[in-house]
Amino acid sequence: MSLEIQIQDSVVAANAATTVKLSGSLDTVTAPELERHLTPLLAQQGVKDLVFDLAKLKFISSAGLRVFAMARKQLKERGGQATFIHLQPQIREVFDIIKALPGVAVFKDIDELDRYLAARQRSHLEQ
């Protein structure tokens, strides 16, 4: 199984975000490919939030989780975060087992993510 990566700018809850859609398998062969796509993206200081849409991701191993952890760390350092939406049940189970991505936001769908980001934006404005 291969990995298809689609990166697109999006607006979520009036916030600019970049969505990374993954299809297929994120494993020991394809994880370096994702890392290569994310490296120039994360180098842009203007990129604070990444939304990983995993609706079509069918397989993930620890190699893929390490790439997510790397991205999350870099985004956190600039006050942003990585969020994950549309996880298939078997992918969600892997996230739950590891519990090693503390603070990672996982959302059922884009509406739930919208509500979360809108609330976060209100919170920032109130401070």
Next chain:
Amino acid sequence: MTLQLHATPEEVMRAVDALRDFARAQCLSEKTVFDLALALEECASNIVNHAFKRDAGQKFSVTFDRNGSDIFIELRDGGPCFDPTGVECKPCASEDEPPGGWGIQLVHYYMDALHYTRDGNENVLRLTKRLTTQPGTT
């Protein structure tokens, strides 16, 4: 079925694909296919990355078969003596610690038994998954 594999990530996924085909031919559920595939990917990747440092000239073998209501996967490699069952699985103490042991943690979760032995110059790791129901419903 036994596969002889070169120590590369691509060969790991070749073994994983073969295991998936075998599991589906046994009419196992897609959930079980996923569980087996992930366990093999993690263990085989550890051999490739740690035992052989991705030296494509090195080889290891993977055997999988069904024994009654058990599916077993056996990995043999001639790398340095290493017992992966003794690796501590611990979640990150903090968000900033580098991840480690995630692979073996997943293997322990998805497989029912892990058994390691040293056979001459080879590490032998046997993973067992018990199928608790009839084929097609597991």
